Amino acid sequence: MYCVYGHNVSEDAVAALCRAGWNARSLAGGFEGGQDGVDAADAIAQWRACPPISCVKRPDWGVTGERASRWITRERPKVDRIACPWLIRRFIDPRAEFIYVPTAQVFAEAARLQAVAYDIPGAPVSHAGERCSFDALLQGFDLKDAALDLLATIVRAADTDRLDLAPQAAGLLAMSLGLSRLHNKDDQAILDAAMPLYDALYAWCRDRVIAQDEPHNWKPETMTGTQA
Amino acid sequence: MDTQKPSVFSISPLEFNARLGRADAPLVLDVRREARFAESPRLLAGAVRCAPEDVAILDRCIKAA
Numbered sequence: 287m288y289c290v291y292g293h294n295v296s297e298d299a300v301a302a303l304c305r306a307g308w309n310a311r312s313l314a315g316g317f318e319g320g321q322d323g324v325d326a327a328d329a330i331a332q333w334r335a336c337p338p339i340s341c342v343k344r345p346d347w348g349v350t351g352e353r354a355s356r357w358i359t360r361e362r363p364k365v366d367r368i369a370c371p372w373l374i375r376r377f378i379d380p381r382a383e384f385i386y387v388p389t390a391q392v393f394a395e396a397a398r399l400q401a402v403a404y405d406i407p408g409a410p411v412s413h414a415g416e417r418c419s420f421d422a423l424l425q426g427f428d429l430k431d432a433a434l435d436l437l438a439t440i441v442r443a444a445d446t447d448r449l450d451l452a453p454q455a456a457g458l459l460a461m462s463l464g465l466s467r468l469h470n471k472d473d474q475a476i477l478d479a480a481m482p483l484y485d486a487l488y489a490w491c492r493d494r495v496i497a498q499d500e501p502h503n504w505k506p507e508t509m510t511g512t513q514a
Numbered sequence: 515m516d517t518q519k520p521s522v523f524s525i526s527p528l529e530f531n532a533r534l535g536r537a538d539a540p541l542v543l544d545v546r547r548e549a550r551f552a553e554s555p556r557l558l559a560g561a562v563r564c565a566p567e568d569v570a571i572l573d574r575c576i577k578a579a
Contacts, residue, residue, distance in 0.1 A: 287543035288558055289566070290550050292524065299545045299569040300523050306572070314524040317546060317558065338527040339534060339559040351544050351563035376535050377559045380542075429559070431531070481537065488535040 288338075291325070292316030313338060341378055341427035347402045347410065349427075354381035358401035359409075361386040361473055364462045365445040367405050369420045369437075371477055372484040377434070378427055386473035418445045432499075433491040440487065458487065534559055545569060 287303075287310060289295035296312035303310035315325070317340075319333035341349075348355040357374060359367045363386060371384045387395050389406065396403040403409035405419040411426060412419050420441045424434060442448065443455030444462065461483055469475035525533075533539050544551060544561040551563065564572060 287545050287564075288561075289546050295547060295566050296545055297523070299543070299564075299566055302569050303572065304523070308572075311523055311525045311540075313530055313558070314526050317544075317554070317556075319527075333527055336526075336528050336531070338530045340556045341559060342556050343554075351557045351561050376539065380539075380560050380562065428556075433535075485536045492532075492535070 287311070288313035289316045290318055291321045293321070293324075339377065339429065339431050341429050344427065347426070348400070349379055351379075354383055355379045356383045356385065356399060356401040358385040358387060358392055358396045358399065358403055359405045360389045360392055362466065363473055363476055364466055365441060365459065366419045368462065368465075368477055368480045369441045369445070369484060370404055370411070370423055372481060373420060373423055373429075373434070375481070376485075376488075377429055377431075378423070384474075384477060413446075416442070416446065416448075418442045420445070432495040433488060436491040436495060437484075437488055440491075454487070454490075458483075530558075543569075543572075 287296050287299055289299070289312075292312055292315045296316060300310045300312045315329065315333035319337065320326075320330040322330065343350045355374070355378075357371065359370075367386070371382070374382045374384075383401075385395065385399065385401055392403050392406050393408070395401070396409075402411065404411035404423075406412060411422045414422060417425075418441065420438050423429075424438055440452045440454045440458055443451035444459040449455045449459070462480070465476050465479050465483075469479060539560065542558055542561040543564045544557055545564055545566045546554065548565055551565075557563075
């Protein structure tokens with residue numbers, strides 16, 4: 287949990303939850319990374335060098351953190367219509383609800399259910415040029431994470447028939463089509479089955495990005511004590 | 515951040531980010547005071563709002579949809 291600076295508000299809340307049996311932790315530095323003149327300068331600098339991943343609130347899309355958002359798209363999802371729910375559930379709104387309906391009903395049902403239509407032409411979240419709905423979500427929520435950017439390239443490649451963009455896309459496409467075949471009458475079952483697939487792919491993207499970043503993080507002045 | 519207090523009940527942004535994007539990610543609660551929450555345009559990734567005075571009734575806060 288987090289408050290503004292990671293001081294008393296979240297500490298008191300953590301203490302209350304721990305007393306109630308929760309394994310609660312407060313985020314060091316809170317939302318702002320600490321308070322100038324109160325917290326140690328090096329701790330503030332450390333927070334700002336690697337801030338926690340955040341997104342913008344989108345009240346127009348029902349995302350403010352206060353209640354569950356609702357999303358609707360065409361039935362028979364393959365890549366983008368599974369990748370988007372994964373992104374929303376893991377990085378935007380863990381309580382989000384996802385609905386799949388026949389193409390002709392998407393906008394009528396979106397209005398009736400107060401859901402956000404996505405991955406269909408004319409929807410607030412959809413393809414734009416070469417970029418797919420997953421890209422549109424990253425941009426629309428201002429999510430900044432190198433591993434998510436790499437995942438977005440793989441999703442875009444698999445979803446827009448541009449397998450040359452990322453070698454992993456061919457595998458993702460094959461798995462997606464296979465899941466669609468296995469659960470050919472149940473779109474929610476496809477989503478449930480695909481969640482661990484995307485968790486795994488994102489974990490791989492994270493490792494890949496961290497490995498690529500290592501040369502940039504090579505700081506000999508901080509490593510002198512570790513020499514054998 | 516506050517070096518005067520034990521850090522056993524806090525996690526760094528680096529640890530926080532490493533726990534995201536997976537089924538066993540922690541529940542992220544935004545417990546900023548109401549005015550600061552309302553004026554802020556952002557949330558941490560996947561955060562669920564729970565006003566500090568509602569922490570005591572957390573179950574209700576989580577289940578409210």
